Amino acid sequence: MTTEVREAPIVTANPVLGSMNDLLTDPLGTYERARRDHGDVVRFRAGPPGLRADIYAVFSAEGAQQVLAGQAANFRKDNVFYEELRRSIGNGLLTSQDETYLRQRRLVQPLFTRRRVDGYAGQVATEGAALAREWRERDGGAVELVEEMHRFALRMVGRILFGTDMEKAFDVVERTLPPLQAYSLKRGLSPVKVPRTWPTPANRGAARLQGELFALCDEIVASRRGGGADGSEDLASLLVHARNAEDGSLDAGELREQVLIFLVAGHETTATALAFALHLLARHPEEQRRVQEEVDGVLGGGDRVPTAADMEALPRLTRVVKEAMRLYPSAPVIGRRAVGDASIDGVRIPAGADVIVVPWVTHRHPAYWAEPGRFDPDRFLPEAEAARPRYAWFPFGGGPRACIGQHLSMLESVLGLAVLLRDFSFEVVGEGEVPVGAEVTLRARGAARVRISSRG
Numbered sequence: 181m182t183t184e185v186r187e188a189p190i191v192t193a194n195p196v197l198g199s200m201n202d203l204l205t206d207p208l209g210t211y212e213r214a215r216r217d218h219g220d221v222v223r224f225r226a227g228p229p230g231l232r233a234d235i236y237a238v239f240s241a242e243g244a245q246q247v248l249a250g251q252a253a254n255f256r257k258d259n260v261f262y263e264e265l266r267r268s269i270g271n272g273l274l275t276s277q278d279e280t281y282l283r284q285r286r287l288v289q290p291l292f293t294r295r296r297v298d299g300y301a302g303q304v305a306t307e308g309a310a311l312a313r314e315w316r317e318r319d320g321g322a323v324e325l326v327e328e329m330h331r332f333a334l335r336m337v338g339r340i341l342f343g344t345d346m347e348k349a350f351d352v353v354e355r356t357l358p359p360l361q362a363y364s365l366k367r368g369l370s371p372v373k374v375p376r377t378w379p380t381p382a383n384r385g386a387a388r389l390q391g392e393l394f395a396l397c398d399e400i401v402a403s404r405r406g407g408g409a410d411g412s413e414d415l416a417s418l419l420v421h422a423r424n425a426e427d428g429s430l431d432a433g434e435l436r437e438q439v440l441i442f443l444v445a446g447h448e449t450t451a452t453a454l455a456f457a458l459h460l461l462a463r464h465p466e467e468q469r470r471v472q473e474e475v476d477g478v479l480g481g482g483d484r485v486p487t488a489a490d491m492e493a494l495p496r497l498t499r500v501v502k503e504a505m506r507l508y509p510s511a512p513v514i515g516r517r518a519v520g521d522a523s524i525d526g527v528r529i530p531a532g533a534d535v536i537v538v539p540w541v542t543h544r545h546p547a548y549w550a551e552p553g554r555f556d557p558d559r560f561l562p563e564a565e566a567a568r569p570r571y572a573w574f575p576f577g578g579g580p581r582a583c584i585g586q587h588l589s590m591l592e593s594v595l596g597l598a599v600l601l602r603d604f605s606f607e608v609v610g611e612g613e614v615p616v617g618a619e620v621t622l623r624a625r626g627a628a629r630v631r632i633s634s635r636g
Contacts, residue, residue: 185523186527187527188222188527188528188529189222189223190222190225191210191217191225193224193225197227198224198227199225200226200227200369200370203224203226203369204365206617207513207618208616208617208618211237211239211513211538211541212540212541214237215239220238221236221238221239221243221525221529222236222237223235224236227369228371231371233371233534234533235533235534235535236527236535237535237536237537238524238535238536239537239542239545240525240547241547241568242525243524243537244539244542244571244574244578245578246524246525247516247524247535247537248516248537248574248577248578249579249580250579251522252580254518254520254522255517255518255522256516256519257515257516257517257581258277258516258517259517260368260534261364261365261368262275262515264364264365264367264368265620267364267376268361268363268364268386269360269437269444270394270436270437272284272440272441273285273288273441292585292588294587297488297588298591299488300340301485301487301488301490301595302487303336303339303340304336304340304591304596305595307336307339308596310335311328311332311600312600312603312604315632316603321631322631322632324628324629325454325628325629325630326451326455326614326624326627327354328455329450329451330350330354330451330455331350332451332596333447333448333451333592334447334451335350336447336450336592336596337442337443337446340588340592341439341442342403342404342416342439343404343416343417348396349396349400349443352392353396353444353447355392356393357393357444358619358623359385359386359389360390360393363385363386365619365620393440396443397436397439397443400439401416401420401435401436404416404419416439416442419439420435442585446585446589448621449575449585450589450593450596452505452508452509452621452622453501453505454593454597455624456507456508456614457501457504457593457597458597458600459608459628460503460507461500461601461606462606462608463555463608465607467555467557468605468606471496471497471500472601474495475494475601477493479599486595486598486599490595490598491590491594491595494598497594497597497598498560499558499560500557501597502559502560502573503560505573505575506575507543507544509539509543509575509622510621511620511621511622512540512618512621513536513537513539513540513618514536514538514539515534515535515536516534516535516536516537517532517533517535518535540622543572548569548572576589603634603635605632605635606630606632607631607633608629608630609630609631610629614626614627
């Protein structure tokens with residue numbers, strides 16, 4: 181008996197430019213409509229006739245598992261988007277491939293063991309307490325959560341990864357990273373790419389932004405050269421001194437690129453989870469009250485410093501974080517390129533095709549989630565999780581290229597929120613969801629404002 185392999189339906193689009201403008205201006209809405217109208221594996225055509233690029237999008241949990249895990253060897257990080265991102269932020273752990281990736285992973289993996297990551301709970305609590313002091317000094321009032329949580333997450337990354345104050349880095353990262361991501365995405369979708377060496381305004385601007393980010397990372401590496409070997413425990417110091425008999429150590433360029441990846445990826449997932457978890461709790465005061473009761477029962481009303489062991493005693497708060505990551509995954513789209521012909525969900529994927537899996541859509545797929553737009557942390561009760569396909573929820577990717585820092589991100593998110601929810605209550609300012617868009621990562625396109633009030 182043979183199983184018929186179908187051709188992917190082509191998404192209806194503009195006859196001149198295909199789906200290019202839709203994918204640039206409203207990618208998330210475009211993906212959602214494509215699944216609704218055409219099914220779980222579709223084909224976008226971007227660009228004018230004769231220059232069009234084909235992109236296959238996979239929306240089902242089963243298809244995502246095939247691409248990221250079951251057939252991972254056939255779907256590589258060689259697609260046009262990763263190539264552009266690689267040239268913008270370097271060939272670190274996020275973007276590297278083959279032996280380069282394996283060597284980097286072997287050198288970096290010991291720095292992210294659960295035992296070592298659990299040891300960073302104190303730094304999370306320290307930064308949470310510092311933010312709480314700042315908010316108390318403001319004597320209430322409204323805050324914009326997206327900016328506040330990006331700053332908070334970067335401060336945690338700075339404390340944990342680099343053993344230093346990252347206030348200066350925040351300004352550099354927030355000024356340079358979003359436009360660099362947008363530049364990379366636009367080049368990835370463009371049917372004709374002007375060489376980066378040509379002195380166009382866009383190329384010159386991107387080179388300047390990249391230079392600022394690289395200089396920041398070189399400064400961090402230089403400051404940690406004296407650490408690690410003498411017992412310093414921040415990850416940058418350990419990274420500088422990481423070596424093994426098989427792989428040697430990281431050279432100056434590799435150190436810069438790893439620091440940059442950790443700087444970027446290390447705070448964006450956490451910042452997105454923190455901002456949207458707090459905004460969702462502000463919009464759902466009964467759930468906020470239940471979470472605060474749990475936090476009070478674990479941490480008490482004083483200033484006890486939470487530890488990694490407390491995470492097991494905070495299951496409701498952990499479910500809130502997971503539900504925030506479901507509704508607002510920081511990496512809403514994950515790209516690959518097919519090495520050889522493949523079949524995903526019974527649809528043919530030709531060799532050489534650019535392929536994306538889309539957590540934004542899979543996390544809202546009605547086949548796995550009842551009322552998918554509704555905030556409901558109990559979706560992550562153990563019995564509910566066991567009843568769903570493994571890749572119905574995959575905010576950290578999956579398979580052999582799953583995010584190395586996922587336990588660190590969950591530790592920062594759960595314990596950081598616990599400190600803030602112990603000290604403050606949150607009331608939403610305005611109504612409705614925060615509009616979002618996607619470049620390489622999820623980006624708020626509006627304010628997530630809440631009014632804070634001290635509980636003490």
